[in-house]
Every structure is written in C-alpha cells, then in structure tokens.
Amino acid sequence: MTLAMTDVTLTYPDGDQPRLTALDTVSLEVAAGRLVAVVGPSGSGKSSLLAVAATLVTPDAGKVVVDGTETAGLSPAEKAELRRERIGIVFQQPNLLPSLTAAEQLQVMAHLSGRRPRETRSRALDLLDAVGLAGKADRRPHQLSGGQRQRINIARALMNEPAVMLVDEPTSALDHERGAAVLDLLGGLARERGVATVLVTHDRSHLKAAHAILTMTDGILTP
Numbered sequence: 618m619t620l621a622m623t624d625v626t627l628t629y630p631d632g633d634q635p636r637l638t639a640l641d642t643v644s645l646e647v648a649a650g651r652l653v654a655v656v657g658p659s660g661s662g663k664s665s666l667l668a669v670a671a672t673l674v675t676p677d678a679g680k681v682v683v684d685g686t687e688t689a690g691l692s693p694a695e696k697a698e699l700r701r702e703r704i705g706i707v708f709q710q711p712n713l714l715p716s717l718t719a720a721e722q723l724q725v726m727a728h729l730s731g732r733r734p735r736e737t738r739s740r741a742l743d744l745l746d747a748v749g750l751a752g753k754a755d756r757r758p759h760q761l762s763g764g765q766r767q768r769i770n771i772a773r774a775l776m777n778e779p780a781v782m783l784v785d786e787p788t789s790a791l792d793h794e795r796g797a798a799v800l801d802l803l804g805g806l807a808r809e810r811g812v813a814t815v816l817v818t819h820d821r822s823h824l825k826a827a828h829a830i831l832t833m834t835d836g837i838l839t840p
C-alpha cells in the first residue's frame with residue numbers, strides 16, 4: 618500500500634478544556650494509481666488528516682507509512698527529504714512565485730532536489746502539457762486564469778514523481794465547470810502516473826473521478 622495510516626489519533630490543546638480530538642483512530646489505505654476523496658464539513662479534521670499524512674504534524678498515536686517508509690522514526694531532516702522526494706502537496710491557494718514563468722515554477726521543485734536544469738525543463742514542459750497548459754510555459758502567474766494557476770500547482774506537485782499526492786480543496790477558487798475539470802484531471806493523473814492520491818473537500822459535487830469517497834465527521838473517518 619503506497620499510503621497507509623493506521624489508528625491515527627491527533628489531539629490539539631484547547632485552552633483549559635480537555636484536548637480537542639481532531640483525528641480519532643483514523644485508518645486509511647491508498648494504493649498506487651487510486652484517488653480517494655475525503656468529504657466532511659469545516660472543522661471535521663480533513664486538513665489535519667493531510668498534515669499528518671504529509672509528515673508535517675506528528676500524531677499522538679498510530680502509524681503512518683509513506684511508500685514503504687514508516688515515518689515515526691524519521692528525523693525532521695529525513696521527513697523533509699521524504700516530503701520533497703515522495704510526496705506532492707497541493708494546497709487550496711497555488712502560492713506561485715510571481716516573477717517565475719509556469720515552467721520555472723516546476724523547475725524550482727526539481728532544482729531543490731538537485732536535478733539538472735536541462736532535464737528539468739523537458740520534464741516541466743511534459744507535465745504542463747499533461748495538465749493542458751502546453752504553450753503557456755513562459756507565462757507568469759498574472760497572465761494566467763485561476764484554473765490555469767491551479768493546474769500549475771498540480772503539475773508542480775508531480776514534478777519530483779511523488780508516490781503520494783495530497784490535495785486540499787483544489788476547486789475552492791474555481792467555478793463549477795473548471796472545478797469539475799480539475800478533479801477529472803487529478804483522477805486521470807493518479808491513474809496514469811500511478812500516484813496514490815488523497816483529496817479532501819467539503820464539496821461532494823463532481824467527485825466521479827474518485828475511486829472511493831470516505832466521510833470525515835468530528836475526526837472519525839467512515840466509508
């Protein structure tokens with residue numbers, strides 16, 4: 618299993634109240650090439666789930682295995698390397714660098730991993746093509762639409778050929794039609810590139826690209 622979370626519990630301090638349980642013995646398995654959607658209302662624990670899967674937050678209990686690596690024993694530097702090399706993260710807002718072209722946004726990722734510029738340029742162009750942005754490689758963010766920027770965000774997350782992709786509300790800034798297109802794209806990329814993808818959203822519409830839809834309620838994940 619490419620991503621396996623087992624009995625993960627995460628609590629946060631809550632003033633003088635007992636600690637708040639954001640994730641309550643959550644288990645989730647995602648195989649290569651599958652897109653699993655996690656749907657739940659605001660505050661149900663979706664972002665917490667992604668943060669734990671991304672090794673950004675350490676759970677109180679439970680096990681997280683990413684592409685065969687048990688994450689509990691890793692040092693902060695090893696976790697950072699795992700994130701850079703094996704995990705692609707797509708947040709709601711693309712956070713593109715204003716001065717860089719579309720291709721350069723992707724190349725920066727590969728550069729951080731020590732890959733050579735010539736290789737990375739051709740991989741960046743291939744990925745931009747895969748997300749429907751062939752011909753836009755030299756545009757800067759302000760010359761692109763919101764939907765196109767979100768596609769760059771997705772292509773950038775794939776730049777280092779991750780085993781796992783974690784996606785947080787990718788359609789919140791998009792209209793209905795563009796949102797549906799981005800979700801279809803994510804499903805297609807997961808399948809074609811064999812990436813285990815988890816998508817969290819509060820919005821149940823256009824999830825037909827998902828192989829499974831799970832529900833998060835008050836930190837509890839159910840089929």
Ligand SMILES: Nc1ncnc2c1ncn2[C@@H]1O[C@H](COP(=O)(O)OP(=O)(O)OP(=O)(O)O)[C@@H](O)[C@H]1O
Pocket residue numbers: 629630637638639657658659660661662663664665666819
């Ligand atoms: N750093 C934190 N410290 C304390 N409580 C937190 C922290 N982060 C999240 N929480 C609480 O944990 C619970 C789950 O939050 P989380 O952000 O995971 O929910 P979500 O489903 O992603 O919500 P949204 O859809 O609004 O982003 C909420 O009750 C939230 O208030």
